[in-house]
Amino acid sequence: MSRSNLTRLKNIRVVVSLIFFLLISLLFIDPWNKIPTGFTNFVVALQLIPAILKIFFYTGITTIGLIFIFLLTIAFGRVYCSTFCPIGTLQDIVIYLKRKVKRRERFQYNKSPYLYHYLLFILITIFTVAGSTTLLNLFEPFSNYGRILTNIVEPLIILTNNFVSNILGDFQLYFLYAIPLRKISLEILIIPILFSALIVYMSYSHSRLFCNSLCPAGALLGLVSRFSVFKIVINENVCNDCGACEKVCKANCIESETKRLDFAACIGCFNCIKSCPTSGVIYAGIKLRSASTSPVAFDSSRRKFFKYNIIPAAAAALPVISVADSIENKTSGFHEARKHPISPPGSISIEHFKSLCTACHLCVTSCPTHVLYPSLFDYGIDGILQPKMNYDASFCNYDCNICTLICPSGAILPVDLPSKKLIQIGRTHFVKEDCVVIDKKKECAACAEHCPTKAVRMVPYEGKLRLPELNNDLCTGCGACEYACPTTPRKAIYVRRNSVHLQAIKPDVKKKEDVPEGLIEFPF
Amino acid sequence: MDRRTFIKSSIGASAAIGSLLNLGKFEKLFSFTQTTYDLVAIKGGEPDVMFDKGIEALGGMKTFVKKGQTVVVKPNIGWDVPPERAANTNPKLVSRIVKHCIDAGAKVVYVVDHTCDEWQRAYKNSGIEKAVKDVGGKIVPGNSESYYQSVTIANGKSLKNTKEHEIILSSNVFINVPILKSHSGTTLTIAMKNLMGNVWDRRYWHRTDLHQCIADFATYRKPDLNIVDAYWVMKTNGPRGVSIEDVITMKAQLISTDIVAVDAAATKLFGLNPDDIGYIRYATDMNVGIKDLDKLNIKRITV
Numbered sequence: 001m002s003r004s005n006l007t008r009l010k011n012i013r014v015v016v017s018l019i020f021f022l023l024i025s026l027l028f029i030d031p032w033n034k035i036p037t038g039f040t041n042f043v044v045a046l047q048l049i050p051a052i053l054k055i056f057f058y059t060g061i062t063t064i065g066l067i068f069i070f071l072l073t074i075a076f077g078r079v080y081c082s083t084f085c086p087i088g089t090l091q092d093i094v095i096y097l098k099r100k101v102k103r104r105e106r107f108q109y110n111k112s113p114y115l116y117h118y119l120l121f122i123l124i125t126i127f128t129v130a131g132s133t134t135l136l137n138l139f140e141p142f143s144n145y146g147r148i149l150t151n152i153v154e155p156l157i158i159l160t161n162n163f164v165s166n167i168l169g170d171f172q173l174y175f176l177y178a179i180p181l182r183k184i185s186l187e188i189l190i191i192p193i194l195f196s197a198l199i200v201y202m203s204y205s206h207s208r209l210f211c212n213s214l215c216p217a218g219a220l221l222g223l224v225s226r227f228s229v230f231k232i233v234i235n236e237n238v239c240n241d242c243g244a245c246e247k248v249c250k251a252n253c254i255e256s257e258t259k260r261l262d263f264a265a266c267i268g269c270f271n272c273i274k275s276c277p278t279s280g281v282i283y284a285g286i287k288l289r290s291a292s293t294s295p296v297a298f299d300s301s302r303r304k305f306f307k308y309n310i311i312p313a314a315a316a317a318l319p320v321i322s323v324a325d326s327i328e329n330k331t332s333g334f335h336e337a338r339k340h341p342i343s344p345p346g347s348i349s350i351e352h353f354k355s356l357c358t359a360c361h362l363c364v365t366s367c368p369t370h371v372l373y374p375s376l377f378d379y380g381i382d383g384i385l386q387p388k389m390n391y392d393a394s395f396c397n398y399d400c401n402i403c404t405l406i407c408p409s410g411a412i413l414p415v416d417l418p419s420k421k422l423i424q425i426g427r428t429h430f431v432k433e434d435c436v437v438i439d440k441k442k443e444c445a446a447c448a449e450h451c452p453t454k455a456v457r458m459v460p461y462e463g464k465l466r467l468p469e470l471n472n473d474l475c476t477g478c479g480a481c482e483y484a485c486p487t488t489p490r491k492a493i494y495v496r497r498n499s500v501h502l503q504a505i506k507p508d509v510k511k512k513e514d515v516p517e518g519l520i521e522f523p524f
Numbered sequence: 525m526d527r528r529t530f531i532k533s534s535i536g537a538s539a540a541i542g543s544l545l546n547l548g549k550f551e552k553l554f555s556f557t558q559t560t561y562d563l564v565a566i567k568g569g570e571p572d573v574m575f576d577k578g579i580e581a582l583g584g585m586k587t588f589v590k591k592g593q594t595v596v597v598k599p600n601i602g603w604d605v606p607p608e609r610a611a612n613t614n615p616k617l618v619s620r621i622v623k624h625c626i627d628a629g630a631k632v633v634y635v636v637d638h639t640c641d642e643w644q645r646a647y648k649n650s651g652i653e654k655a656v657k658d659v660g661g662k663i664v665p666g667n668s669e670s671y672y673q674s675v676t677i678a679n680g681k682s683l684k685n686t687k688e689h690e691i692i693l694s695s696n697v698f699i700n701v702p703i704l705k706s707h708s709g710t711t712l713t714i715a716m717k718n719l720m721g722n723v724w725d726r727r728y729w730h731r732t733d734l735h736q737c738i739a740d741f742a743t744y745r746k747p748d749l750n751i752v753d754a755y756w757v758m759k760t761n762g763p764r765g766v767s768i769e770d771v772i773t774m775k776a777q778l779i780s781t782d783i784v785a786v787d788a789a790a791t792k793l794f795g796l797n798p799d800d801i802g803y804i805r806y807a808t809d810m811n812v813g814i815k816d817l818d819k820l821n822i823k824r825i826t827v
Contacts, residue, residue, distance in 0.1 A: 033644075166670055172594075172632070172691065178668030369642045397642050399604050399649075436731050443802065445709030446730040450640060454766050458708045464802075466708075484640075486727035509767035520774055522565050522824055523792040524817040 006283060010270040013082050020046070021089040024142075028149035028365050031158050031179045037366075037405045044362065044408040046084045047142040048217045053128075053356050054410030062408070070224065076283070077225040077232065079268035081211050081218060087141035088211065088267065091203035095250055098204055110252035112212045112265035121219035131355040132382035138191070139214050142408070144199075146360035147192045147385065151374065154365055155184055180370050183393065187376045191385060207250040212265050222264040230283045232266055232273065234259040239280035245272035334431070334490045341378040341388035342477065342497040345396065345423040346404030346412040349500040350379070357411035359385035363403040369394040371479065372403060386411075389425070391479035391495060396425075398452035398478060421453075424502040426477030426495040428455060428470055434492035437467050447481035447493045453507045456481050456493065468493060473505040562820035563780040563789055569827030571617035571755045574777040578751075579624060581823045582779065588749050589697050591629030596636060596695035597621055597661070598747070599652060600703050600718050603764050604641035607651045610756035610771040611764055613703045615651035617753050617777070621701060622661035634691050637721045638666040640764075664691045672724040679810065680740035682733045687724040692745075700747035700783070704754040704790045706762030706770075709734055713763050714790045715750040715783045716742045716803055716812075735802030742783055742803075742812045750786045752778040754793055784813025785820055792817070 023043045027035060045051060045065030054062045069080055081088045099105050120139070127135045137143060158179045165176035202210045211218040225231075234245070236259055243256040249272055253265035261272070261281075272281045282288075344363065347353035364372045364387050373390035389396060401420040404412050415423065436444040438461075447468050448456045455475035458466035468481075477495045485491040564581045566574040579585055589595055599613035607615055618635065625633045635656045639646040643665060647653040653663050665671065672687035692698055702718035709730070710717055716738050720726055729737035754776040761770045776793060780786040784807050788798035798804045798815050808815045 162668070162670065169671060169690065172634070172694070174662065174664045177665035178670050180668065368645060397604060397645065400642075400645070440731070440733070442733045442735075443709055444730045444734060445707075446727070448708035449763055452764055452766070454761055464800075484727075484730075486731035488731075507766045509769045511769045519568055519826075520776060520793070522567070523795075524565070524789055524822065 010274040050408035081267035086145040094203040106247040109255040143358040143360035150361035244275040354383035391482040395479040395483040424504040446484040450480035450484040561823040572620035585624035585628040589628040593696035599701040601637035604645040612650035615655035619655035636664040643667040679743040682736040683740035705758035738803040739806035782813040788815040
C-alpha cells in the first residue's frame with residue numbers, strides 16, 4: 001500500500017467508529033421502540049464478549065460477527081478496539097476533547113501492564129466459566145456502555161419527551177406521547193455512574209489504559225493480535241527519529257527511541273501512520289517485517305505462560321455450569337416469592353440466565369411493556385445487575401418475543417412466537433383470604449380478565465359470586481394476573497418462579513358453546 | 525299570522541335550511557316529522573354498512589355532531605389481538621363512525637382508550653389505529669396518568685372520585701363504541717363497562733365494588749351516542765379470549781343514546797337476561813336509563 005492510502009486509514013477508522021458508536025447508542029436510547037430487531041441484531045453481532053458467550057448456545061448472525069472479528073484481528077490486529085467498541089470510541093471522544101483544550105498534550109510510551117491485565121482476564125474467565133458473570137459484568141465494555149445509556153441517559157430522554165408531550169397534550173397534540181419511566185433506584189445507578197467516572201478519568205489522564213489493563217475484550221484481542229499477519233511497525237530504513245508517532249499514540253505502545261511498537265497493546269487507531277512524515281510507520285506482512293525491522297523482543301517465559309489456549313478451555317467448561325440456585329420456593333408467600341427474581345422467557349433457567357447475562361440492559365430498554373427491570377443483587381452476588389420480570393411495573397405481553405430476539409449474549413435465546421407462548425417461566429399462586437371476592441364479597445376477576453390462556457378462570461362461588469381458579473398447566477407466568485390484582489399490600493394472586501423454565505400446555509381452543517351462526521332474530 | 529302564511533314560510537324556511545345544508549333528498553326537508561327512535565337494531569350486514577343504515581334511521585350523524593365540534597370516539601382497544609378475535613371493536617366500524625363525524629362537519633375526531641395490553645401494540649394490532657388515520661381521525665394515547673384529570677362523581681355511591689382522560693373531558697361530543705363480549709368479571713362487557721377505559725385507576729373499581737362503580741360512572745357523563753358492535757361476538761373466555769374459537773359471527777349492531785337500553789338489548793342479543801347483570805340493575809335503579817325494552821321505540825333494520 002502506498003503512503004497516501006495508509007494515511008487514509010485513520011479517517012476511515014474515525015468514520016466507522018462514529019457510525020457504530022451512534023448506532024449502538026441508538027439501540028439503548030430508543031424509548032419509542034422504533035428500531036427493528038433485525039437491525040439491532042446486526043449492530044450487536046459485532047460485540048465481542050456477548051458474541052463469544054452466545055456461540056455456545058446459538059448459531060446465527062452473532063456467529064458471523066464473531067468470525068469476522070477474529071479474522072479482522074488475526075489479519076490487522078486490534079482494529080476492533082477503535083471501531084466497533086463503544087467504550088473505545090467513548091474514550092477517544094474524551095481524549096479528543098481533552099486535546100482540544102490542551103493543545104500541547106503529547107502521549108508517551110508506557111509499558112503495557114500485561115501481567116495485571118492478563119491476571120484479571122484469567123480471573124474473569126475462571127469466574128465466567130464457573131457460572132458467575134459478576135466480574136465480567138463489571139469490566140465488559142459493551143454492557144457497561146449499555147447500562148450507562150439505559151439507566152442514566154434514556155431516563156433523561158424520557159423525562160424530556162414526557163415534559164414536551166405534556167405541553168403538547170394541552171393543545172391536543174399527541175404525536176409525542178408520554179412514556180412510562182422506570183422506577184430508578186440508586187443502587188442500580190451506582191455501577192454505571194462509577195464506570196462512567198472511571199472511563200472519563202482513565203481516558204483523560206491515561207488515554208487508552210483501560211483497554212490495556214481492565215478490559216477483557218482488549219486482553220483477548222491483544223493475545224490474538226500477537227499472531228496477526230499484518231502488523232504496524234516502524235520501518236527503520238526510512239525512520240528519521242522525529243518521534244511524531246509516539247506523541248500521537250493513545251495506547252502508549254510506541255517507543256520511538258528504540259523504534260519499537262508493541263502491537264499487542266496497539267488499539268489500531270492509525271494515528272501513528274498518519275503522523276509519520278516519512279512513511280516510516282507502516283502496516284507490514286511477515287516478510288516485510290523481518291526485512292524492515294529488528295525482531296520485537298517479547299519475554300518468552302511470559303509468552304509460554306499464555307501459550308496454553310484459554311478459549312477452548314473456557315469452551316469446554318462453560319456448559320457444565322454449577323447449580324448454584326435451585327430454589328423452587330413452593331411454599332413461599334407473596335413477599336417471599338418476590339425475593340426470587342423471575343427470568344424472562346427464552347432464558348431456559350436461572351442458571352443459564354445468570355451465567356450468560358452480561359447485563360447490557362438491551363432487553364430492559366427494548367421491552368415494549370417495560371416489565372424487564374435491572375436488579376443489583378436479586379440473583380445473588382454471582383450475577384449482578386441482571387434484569388428480572390417486575391410484575392409491579394407491568395406484565396409480559398403474550399404476543400411478544402422481542403427480548404429473546406435481541407439478547408446479544410444468548411442469556412435469552414431466540415424463540416419464535418408460538419414456542420414463546422408455551423414457555424412457563426413461573427406458576428401462579430392464589431391466596432383466597434386476600435381475594436376481593438372472599439374479603440369483600442364483591443365480583444372482581446381482574447386476574448381472569450387479563451389472563452391470556454385462561455390459566456386463571458372464574459368458577460361459581462357463593463350466590464352469584466365467582467372465584468378465581470387456577471390451572472397452572474396453562475400458565476406461562478406472564479404476571480398479567482399479578483399486575484392486575486387490585487389488592488394491597490399483598491397481591492392475592494402472584495407468580496412464583498420456575499428455576500428451570502417449563503412447558504405450558506396449549507390452551508384448549510375447541511368451541512365451548514354450540515351457538516347458531518348466521519342471521520339472528522332480534523330477541524326484543 | 526294566518527295558517528296559509530305559516531305553512532308557506534315554514535316550507536320556505538325548511539327549503540332554505542335544506543339547501544344550505546346541501547341536502548339533496550326531498551324527504552329530508554320534512555325530517556321533523558320523522559319518528560325518533562330510542563334504539564336502532566341492525567343485522568345482516570358488514571359493520572360499516574350496518575352503521576350507515578342505523579345512523580340514517582336516527583337522522584344521520586349531523587343529529588349528534590354539529591359543524592366545528594370536537595368529537596371523541598371511545599372504542600374498546602383493550603387487547604393486543606387481531607380484529608377477528610373480537611376482543612376489540614371492529615376497526616371497520618370505528619373508521620366509518622369517524623368518517624361520518626368528519627362528514628357532519630366535526631372539527632376534529634379523536635379516538636382513545638386506556639388499554640389493558642401495551643397500548644401501541646393494541647392500537648396497531650386491533651387494526652384501529654390505521655383505520656382511524658386512513659379516514660382522517662386522530663389517535664390519542666391513554667397510557668400515562670398525566671393524560672387524566674380528577675373528576676367528581678356527584679351521584680356515585682361507591683365511586684365518588686376518579687381520573688378521566690382529558691380528551692374526553694374537553695371534547696364536545698362523546699361517542700361510545702363498545703364491542704359485545706363475554707367477561708370473566710361482569711359476565712358481559714358492553715357500553716357501560718366500556719367506560720372503564722376512560723379512567724386511569726381501574727384497580728380501585730375492582731377492589732371496591734365493580735358493578736356499582738360501573739353504574740356510578742355511567743351517571744357522570746353519559747355518552748351522546750352508544751354504538752354496540754356485535755358483528756363478531758366473543759361468547760366465551762372474555763374479555764381477552766384465548767382463540768378464534770371463542771368468537772361467533774352475529775352480524776348485528778345496536779345504536780342508542782340510552783346507555784342502559786343499549787346494554788339491555790345487547791344482553792338479550794347475547795342470550796342473557798339484563799336483570800342478571802349487576803351494573804344494568806344498579807344503573808336502572810339510579811335512573812341512568814331504561815332497561816325495559818318494551819317501553820322503548822325500537823327500529824329494527826335488516827341489511
